[in-house]
Amino acid sequence: MSVMESLVTRRTYRRFAQKPVPQDVVDDIVEAVRLSSCGANRQALRLVVVQSPEMVAKVQPLVKWAAYLPPEQGMPKADETPTLYVAVLQDSSAPGDLSTDTGIALANMTLAAWDKEVGSCIMGAINKPALTELLGIEEPLKLACMVAFGYPIHKAHIVPLTADTGVKYYLDENRDYCVPKRSRGEIARWL
Numbered sequence: 001m002s003v004m005e006s007l008v009t010r011r012t013y014r015r016f017a018q019k020p021v022p023q024d025v026v027d028d029i030v031e032a033v034r035l036s037s038c039g040a041n042r043q044a045l046r047l048v049v050v051q052s053p054e055m056v057a058k059v060q061p062l063v064k065w066a067a068y069l070p071p072e073q074g075m076p077k078a079d080e081t082p083t084l085y086v087a088v089l090q091d092s093s094a095p096g097d098l099s100t101d102t103g104i105a106l107a108n109m110t111l112a113a114w115d116k117e118v119g120s121c122i123m124g125a126i127n128k129p130a131l132t133e134l135l136g137i138e139e140p141l142k143l144a145c146m147v148a149f150g151y152p153i154h155k156a157h158i159v160p161l162t163a164d165t166g167v168k169y170y171l172d173e174n175r176d177y178c179v180p181k182r183s184r185g186e187i188a189r190w191l
């Protein structure tokens with residue numbers, strides 16, 4: 001898969017087969033973060049890999065799915081849940097703003113997984129206090145976000161963003177995600 005093909009097809013996935021993510025993919029996810037570019041090469045991000053079924057089940061109720069959809073459409077059912085979560089932590093004792101580093105790491109880890117057909121959902125709407133306790137995260141580390149991973153059982157298509165769609169994704173008749181994106185002309189100008 002070319003990088004551009006990956007960028008088109010590496011969408012957000014929210015329903016998954018009940019099949020574990022193999023260890024080589026987990027290793028690639030961690031490696032993708034380890035090798036990421038970061039400000040002043042500080043390398044101030046840390047990960048918690050949640051892969052035991054017991055711990056994955058404890059994370060499930062602490063994340064919120066698909067805010068644009070009613071829960072019966074957007075929330076994975078019991079047999080559609082992700083089989084792996086990775087928590088992304090920031091070392092708050094490191095100088096500077098780590099949000100750009102975090103964004104680059106999120107892009108790299110989700111692309112690395114997608115290269116092996118493992119889909120993902122970056123999750124910012126999470127119960128940080130409860131997850132911090134559950135995952136044993138201690139100062140100066142702070143939980144930035146969770147990423148859910150698994151083998152998708154739905155498709156996701158880019159559609160043109162129109163006055164009708166706005167930015168909200170929706171499900172089509174196959175329960176596949178349709179994700180409106182602005183045109184190139186709307187987001188860039190050429191001098």
Ligand SMILES: Cc1cc2nc3c(=O)[nH]c(=O)nc-3n(C[C@H](O)[C@H](O)[C@H](O)COP(=O)(O)O)c2cc1C
Nearest residue numbers: 011012064065066067121122123124125126169179
């Ligand atoms: C920083 C960030 C936080 C997000 N948080 C959530 C979330 O809490 N729950 C969720 O279902 N999706 C979440 N998403 C996924 C977005 O809804 C998704 O990226 C967006 O709708 C565009 O879809 P696409 O990734 O397929 O382009 C998040 C994405 C990002 C980048």
